[in-house]
Each structure stands twice: as C-alpha cells, then as structure tokens.
Amino acid sequence: MLVSLTVGKVDAGVTVLLTPDKRLIEFPSILLPPNIVSGSIVDITVARNHVSESESDKRFAALQDQIYSSFGAAEPSTPILRCRNATQTSVVLEWDPIDLATADLISLSLYRNGQKAGNIPRPLQMQSTKISGLAVDTEYTFHLVLRTSAGTTSSKQVVVRTHKMTDLSGITITTGILPAHMRESLTAAVERIGAKFVDSVRIDTTHFVTTEGRGVAWEKAVEMNIPVVRPEWVNACEESGRIFGVTKYYLDALRPGPPSEGSTPAATPAPAQAQKELPAAPSSASTQNGESKNAAEKKTADSSSDDSEDDEEDEKKSGEEDKAKAKSTDEQKMRLEDKQEQKVAIRPGNQATVEDDDNADDDKRPAPSPGDGASFQDVAL
16 A cells, blocks of 8 residues: 655654645654655555564464463462361361462461461461460361462361360370380370370370470470370379369479378478477466466556555645645735734834824724724735
8 A cells, every 4th residue: 555645844753744635644754765854755655464463473372371381270279277186275276288389478377266366477387286275165166368479268167176174085195204114004094084195296295294304305395385294194184084283293393192211200200299299288378378367467456556546646635735725825924914014114204293193183083993903804814
C-alpha cells in the first residue's frame, strides 16, 4: 500500500506529515530521506509481515510454557496435623514436613478453638509442638494455617480431649540409670497402669525416672524441664489409681519413710529428752500458778496497806490544816491589837489637845453604854 504525504514541520526528532485530507501524522525524522524540508512530498509503503509475526508468536508461547513449568506445575502441600500424645494438662501435636514447591514461606500458625495460639518457629525444621497449661478432661480443637507466596492453605481440625486424673495412659516415661531388679519392677508397674516407655528423651516424654542424676539423657531431661523422679512415683500412682504429684518424688527431694540405720542413733536422743521433760511440765505449771497467787496476795496486801496509810496521811493533813488556820486567825488578832497600840502611842501632842476638846465635848455628850466597846471589838475581830 503506497501513501503520499506532504511534509509539514520538520524537527530534529519528529516530523509532521499531512495527508491529502489534511490530517496530521507525527513521524520519526530519522526514518525520512535526507534533505527533507517543509513542503516535500514523500511516498510511504505499508505492508504486513506475516513471517515475523508467526515467529514472534512462537517465541511468546515458549516463554509461557517455561514459566508455567517452573512456577505453576506444583503447589504448596496442605499441612496434615495429628495428635501424638495427650495428658491431663498438655497435648503434643505433630505434622508432616511441609512441601512449598516453588513458593516462598511466609508463616505457619497454630490455632486453638478457632483462635490463633501463635506462630511455629522454624517451620521447615520443626514438625511437632507441645501445648501446656490445659484444663483437665476438656475438649480442644487445633488446626494449622500455612501462608506462602502462592496463597494460604489450612489443615483439617484435630479434636483432642485431655485425660481425667484417673487416666494414666498419657504418661510417657524415659528411664535413666536404674538397677536391674528395679528396672524390671518399673516395667511391670508401667504396663499395669497403662503408661508407655520411650527409648530417648523426646517432646512427648512426661517423666524421666532414674536413681542417679547423671548421664546424657538426664542432662537433656533437665534442659527440657521434664520432671526427674524416682521409681517410687510410679508405685504411688498405681496404689492411688490416679496421677500423683511429683513434689515428694523428685530425685533431689527427701525420701519419705523411716530413717536409715546410720541416722537412727542421732535421732533417738531427741524423743528420750522430750519424754523426760514431759512429767516436769505440770509441776512447773503448778509452781507458776502458786507464784502468781502469792504475787496477787502480796499485791492486795500492799494495796490495802497503801490505802490505810493514805487515809492516815489525809487525816494528818486535815488536822495540820486546821491548826494552821487557827494559828493564822490568832496571828491576825495579835496584829490588829499591835496596830491599835501603836496608833495610840504615836499620836502627837496637838492631837492630845484636840482629844481634850473632844473629851470636853464628850463630857457634854451622854455617857456611852458599857457594852459599846465590847461590840466594837467583836466587829473588828
């Protein structure tokens, strides 16, 4: 197909071409013939290249097949969860190794009763986990959720019920150093209660039974916080018919029962001394009671004597006060008499003339009654 176009504006990168019906086309300047100027007419031939098109389609299809075979042929496997062991308060879960195919791992999460319990650390290396702190005789559901770059997949739910206190089938024992006869009796007792043995210390080991705290297995049990108990604990569980506390049966705990022969001589004197001291207890109590009674009597006597002495002192004080009052009244009388005598003795002579005049006047007055002086003294006193 041949097309004639008129050159319009020529630029270094793009040239504007005009069609016969006056339409503008931007065309790369590098594809035009040299020495093109505005107003030049160029002929452009346009044709479809079928050969190149088919080759391009083949190359594109091959690339798609390569991508699909590398990344889309296999999908990550769905986790398969199961219960390995259950006890009264714990559950051990395990799953098959995870196949991610060509996807990248994001996380592996454990869900309990529909709620996320946490992420599994190092999910490509770990295939088990232990859930502790559960309630006795309670039903739980667990499932895993795998998240990858290819999507999210979930495992089927696993229903687990924790054991009752009388169900001893969940006890998993690993033995340490034991005498031959004790190992045989322990094996028989474990079979009778329905528990089981495992050869090595694992995540589902519930108790480590031994008589000596040494060895590689013992160190691993201590590292994993597994209770290290004596064989007597299994016998206690069998006798009680239920799982028994391990506090009294720890390897480093004091053994229950009668003392050994070496310790009996040292322990016997203490009861003997206690028996000798028992008869003396009543006498001491009676003496104490007697002493307390004597002290009480003495206190009452002292208090009575003190009261009598206080009464005598009060009487003495009252008598002395009366005497002092009488003395004070006598002294007041004496002082008044002395004052009167001093006044009469100290009067001057001119006053005597006045007194004579007064006496003369008194002579003219009527004579006083003999009782006037006595009445005046009485009033003064």
